[in-house]
Amino acid sequence: MNRGGTGRSMVMLEPLVKTHACNHNEPPLHERIVVNIIERVKEILISPKQAWPVIATEETDTITLYTRYIMILAAIQAVAGFIGMSLFGVSFMGVSVRMPIMAGLLQMVLGYAMSLAMVYVVALIANALVPSFGGQKSPMNALKLVAYSSTAAMLGGIFTIIPALGVLTLVAALYSLYLLFLGVPSLMQVPREKALTFTAVLVVCAIVVGAIFGMLLGSFQGGIQGGQAVMMDTRAPTGQVSIETPQGTVSVDTAKMEAWAKRMEEAGKKLERAQQSGDQAAMEAAIKEMSALQGEQPFSR
Secondary structure, three states: OOEEOOEEOOHHHOOOOOOOOOOOOOOOHHHHHHHHHHHHHHHHHHOHHHHHHHHHHOOOOHHHHHHHHHHHHHHHHHHHHHHHHHHHOEEEOOEEEOOOHHHHHHHHHHHHHHHHHHHHHHHHHHHHHHHHHOOOOOHHHHHHHHHHHOHHHHHHHHHHHOHHHHHHHHHHHHHHHHHHHHHHHHHHOOOHHHHHHHHHHHHHHHHHHHHHHHHHHHHHHHHHHOOOOOEEEOOOOOOEEEEEEOOEEEEEEHHHHHHHHHHHHHHHHHHHHHHHHOOHHHHHHHHHHHHHHHHOOOEEO
């Protein structure tokens, strides 16, 4: 195992097949996974500046990272949301509203799947963007960056058990953004003076991806509950993907998506130049431009 800083390389990231002799005194695999998750969560939440360089040196693969970390923490958020909405419900002025059990289970399963997919998609975006900010491409490091920085947000999902504590979920999500910012230099080799701009651009891209995933989630859920199919239209024009849902057609223009990404990258560069020159007006203009682009989602209904 690698050691560095105050952290340690986790057993959970070791290969599943070991070449050394079996130690009969070694705890069962599931116990080691739980212990290592707890250790990594403590490291990334309490001492992230020391944890990120250690994570950068760890060797793992996508399947291991998913099955021994991402899928487990994401399940906490999904189950907590189901309990909060379907079992406890939301109370307001003496009126309690609960989501039906079957609808809640469906939303939990679909939301869980979408959250797993979103981690991977955002990691792909991070890896594609990084050369523009002076960093180095690394698909595995990009996945580790997104996965581990999401720790606070995924754990914060437990507060959805009591919907009234939803503000704490937001606080946890904001802390995840801070973790992302801290991890960018170590994992993607982005210069520290460009880390903030890279983080801002990636977050805006993630918001757009989240909006698309949210729309698809609602469409799939409505289609299944209504007994109607959700289909992808293969006859759509080149460069455009159309998904037929019970609520209508969702169209994603891939050319518009690419153009949107380039405009977002340019806005990020403007923000970076403004930060370097100390031009407050230019910084505000760049931030407004990025906010406006956020509303120009590359899909339509």
